[in-house]
Amino acid sequence: MLSAIVPATNDPPTLARCLEAIHLASDPPDETIVVDRPARIGPAAARNLGSEQAVGDVLVFVDSDVAVHDDAFTRIRQAFVADRELVAIFGSYDDAPAAESVVSTFRNLLHHHVHQRAAGRATTFWAGLGAVRREPFLAAGGFDEQLFPKPSIEDIELGMRLVAGGAWIELDPLLQGTHLKRWTLLEMVRTDLFQRGAPWIALLLRNRSTSSALNLGWRERASATSTLALVLALATRRRRTAAGAAAVFVSLNAPFYALLLRRRGTRTASAGVLLHLLHQLVALASIPLGLRLHVRDRVRMRTNADKRSRNLADRR
Structure with missing residues (x-):
């Protein structure tokens, strides 16, 4: 049974469109649980609450701003039936x-592009x-609602925890949904910096991980390096070096810019290069910020451990 x-x-x-897509999908889930109370809790806690109420042996998480494709639940059912060792599967936004x-x-489209390239285990x-x-x-x-009381990388952390325990997780590039969210520039920067980038760095430091998953692949790291080289070259007025760094950056990400061009035209593709540079600068x-967050968490954990030790000593 599937529990959405x-x-x-x-x-x-966007909730109505999300639920309509779930209802109209081929082979829809056996139950759909919408967690709308208590108000203002984070998605990690909300998903955990829904999981406690679910009766299905497979939990399907769908964000309220995603309209699943018609075959989404069919693909999920088939994947779990085909391989009993599979623990989890996820997809991506579509290109529309x-x-x-x-x-x-x-x-x-950046999210779509990154997930499509990372298909497989x-x-x-x-x-x-x-x-x-x-x-x-x-x-x-479940999701760590204590570490992530607000929207962040709670799903990434869960995946890393599952894999550390020996779980097999698959990224199916054909498992897709349409993203209904409208982004503003300020919201994009804030999200990438405070809700994703910094927490992800802190998580990698905490786990001592050198993960190359999704946004941490060699191409993304090379893009960040070329962005830094471009900024330093411009700051020191080294035009040739800046031109070279810009050329490297564009060549590394040419497939993504081709996607922007194909889907939304020259204007969007051109603006996409500049937005991509901004995205790398935010990264x-x-x-x-992630290092600072990691140090703060370490201090907090040590303080809590000391308090527990003192409490135990007092009881004795």
Whole structure:
């Protein structure tokens, strides 16, 4: 049985379209659980609440701003039936986002592009449209709602935890949904910096991981390096070096810019190069913030451990 779980505690305006797509899909889930209370809790806690109520042996997480494709649940059922060793599977946004603004197109197609390139066995998880067997999910403790009380990388952390325990996770590039969200430039920067970049760096440091999953592949790292080289060259007025760094950056990401051109035209593709540079700058800025977050968490853990030790000593 499939149990679809939709976190919706922030009164999302896209919820009706999300639920309609689930209802109209071929071979829909056996139950759909919408978690809209208590208000304002984070998606990690909302998904955990839904999981506690679910009766299905497979939990399908669908974000409230995603309209699943017609065959989404069919693909999920087939994947779990075909291989009993499979613990989790997730997909990606499609290449036709609902919002047509330049920023929305860039951000949504970047996600699509990264996930499509990473098809196959995965070392992480995505809860925008992802499914996991109920027993291993509960055994792992579900999403870490204490570490992630607000929207962040709670799904990535869950995936890393599952894989560390020996789980097999698959990224199916044909398991897709349309993203209904409209991005603004400020929202994109804030999300990439504070909700994704910095927490991801802190997570890697905490786990001492050298993951190359999704946004951490060699191409992304080379893009970040060429972005840094470009900025330094411009700051020191080394035009040839700047031109070379820019050429490297564009060549590394040419397939993505071709996707932007194909889907939304020259204007969007041209703006996409500049937005991509901004995206890389934000990723670089997240490194010191992530380091600071890691140190803060270590201090907090040590303080809590000391308090527990003192409490035990007092009881004796």
